[in-house]
Amino acid sequence: MHLAVYVLRRLAYMLVALFGVSLIAFVVTRVLPGNPAYMIVGVMADETTVAAVTERLGLDLPIHEQYFRYVQQLASGDLGDSWRTRNPVTTDIGARWPATIELGTTALILALAWSVPFGIISALRRRSISDRLANFISGLGVSIPEFWLGLILLLFFFGAKEWAPAPIRPLLEWAPAPIGRTLGSPPAHTTGLFTVDAVLARDWEAFRTAAHQLILPAATLALVVGAPLLRVTRGFMRETMSSHHIRSARALGVPERSIVLRHALPNVLLPVSTMVAIMYGYLLGGTVLVEFVFAWPGIGKYAIDSISASDFAPVLAAVLLSALSYLVVYLVMDILHFMIDPRTRT
Numbered sequence: 001m002h003l004a005v006y007v008l009r010r011l012a013y014m015l016v017a018l019f020g021v022s023l024i025a026f027v028v029t030r031v032l033p034g035n036p037a038y039m040i041v042g043v044m045a046d047e048t049t050v051a052a053v054t055e056r057l058g059l060d061l062p063i064h065e066q067y068f069r070y071v072q073q074l075a076s077g078d079l080g081d082s083w084r085t086r087n088p089v090t091t092d093i094g095a096r097w098p099a100t101i102e103l104g105t106t107a108l109i110l111a112l113a114w115s116v117p118f119g120i121i122s123a124l125r126r127r128s129i130s131d132r133l134a135n136f137i138s139g140l141g142v143s144i145p146e147f148w149l150g151l152i153l154l155l156f157f158f159g160a161k162e163w164a165p166a167p168i169r170p171l172l173e174w175a176p177a178p179i180g181r182t183l184g185s186p187p188a189h190t191t192g193l194f195t196v197d198a199v200l201a202r203d204w205e206a207f208r209t210a211a212h213q214l215i216l217p218a219a220t221l222a223l224v225v226g227a228p229l230l231r232v233t234r235g236f237m238r239e240t241m242s243s244h245h246i247r248s249a250r251a252l253g254v255p256e257r258s259i260v261l262r263h264a265l266p267n268v269l270l271p272v273s274t275m276v277a278i279m280y281g282y283l284l285g286g287t288v289l290v291e292f293v294f295a296w297p298g299i300g301k302y303a304i305d306s307i308s309a310s311d312f313a314p315v316l317a318a319v320l321l322s323a324l325s326y327l328v329v330y331l332v333m334d335i336l337h338f339m340i341d342p343r344t345r346t
Contacts, residue, residue, distance in 0.1 A: 003335070003338060003339070006335075007335065010331050010334060010335075011331075014327045014331065017327060018320065018327070021320060021323040022070075022071070022316070022320055023067065025316050025319040025320070026066075026067050026316060027063065027067075029312045029315055030066065030312075070316070074320075077090075078090075079093070079313060079316075079317040080312075080313030080314075081313060082306065082311055082313055082314045083311060084305070084306060084309045084311045084314070085314075089313050089314050089317045090317075092314060093299070093302075093321065094192075095297075096297055096298050096299050096301075096302050097192070097321070098191065098192025098193050099181055099192075099297050099298040099299075100283075100284065100287070100291070100298035100299045100300065101192075101284065102181075102193045102194065102195065102196075102214065103214065103217055103218060103221070103287065103290075103291070103296060103298060104221070104280065104284050104287065105280075105283075106195075106214055107217075107218045107219075107220075107222045107283055107287075108222075108225065108276070108279060108280050108283055110218055110219060110222035110226070111221070111222040111223075111225040111226035111229055111279070112229065112276070114222070114226055115229040115230040116229060116233050116272065118137075118230055118233075119134065119229070119230045119231070119232070119233025119234040119237060120233060120234075120260075120265070120268075122134035123233070123235075123237035123238040123241065124237070124241065124260065126238070134230060134234055137230065138227050138228070138230045139227075140227070141224055141226065141228070141230070142231070144223075144224065145289075146220060146221060146224040146289060146290050147290060147292070149223060149224060150216075150220040150289075151293060153216055153219070153220055154216070154294075157216065158176070158177065158178070176212050176213050176216070178216075178217075178294040178295050179295050180213065180295055180296070180297060181194055181210060181213055181214070181296065181297060182194055182206070182209045182210045182212075182213050183209050183213065184205065184209035184210075185206060186206065186210075187201045187203045187206040187207070188200075188201045194206070194214075195207055195211055195214065198210055216294065217291070217294040217296055220294075221283065221287055225279045225282070225283065228279070229272065229275055229276065229279065232272055232275045233268065233272050236267075236268045237264065237265075237268050240267045240268055241260075241264055245263065246259060246263060246264060249263055270337065273333060273336070273337075274333065274337075276333075277329050277330055280329050281325055281326035281327075281330065282326075284322075284325035284326075285321070285322030285323070285325045287300050288301070288303060288304060291304075292304050299318050299321060299322070300318075302314060303315055303319075306318070
């Protein structure tokens, strides 16, 4: 199969998946109790005003006609307007999407930095302390809710400094207040990623304040996301090191370092990269609860605030963006696998 045919087929699957997501999300938002018109005009408004707003929003139409109108809007690149912020949803998404990208990318980098090396080391040293510790951490990490871990870290590093003993209080002073992306002035806008923009502008004070706010929510996600990466890396590395071709290499006198780096590690990278794609798609889709806990102005918090206000258009846009993030990441990973692994070309 040629790469172009493979990509076209995957794009067709993406369109079908997005259609299904949009349909389900649209129906769910429309069957929820409550009339958004009351949220716009207030509960004290008269019935005539409510009816006029309902008609203007098209909420009096049958649900299939409402969905057809929504698909027409999507086809023209219009995600609707948010009555809560009084802005087009595309404007709100453009302002909040970089925050989610920055948080998710930083969390993934931190997760890869600790989980993959730890998984390889623990697999090579079976029944050692590192192996038992990896087993414990991976089990604990996949069991802990991320919002709970975020709250615990906030209480420990931010709240505990008020009552902690004086000798250890300086160790807790670095934790910032969970009130956004930076406590200082944001850097000159280039990419929307505060840390990247600060480096490009060589504004090191802006970089310090932005990184200061970023580290705690990113560490929270890195601990939770890194646990399944650790488990997958450890499991596949252990399985690979027990395979016949590794035993044959040892019998032929191949050095252990070469066995690990040249023979075992390439076989492990394929399943690990698949798990990385899953985790990154999840992070880019909007880490809703962590963003809410740390008041991080990303897509997840935007969706929660919109749900609370029965603001349908932003909720639908956040769901579609989350699904699209997953699908794009999977598409890129599938293309890389297609180019690397000949078995996928059949």
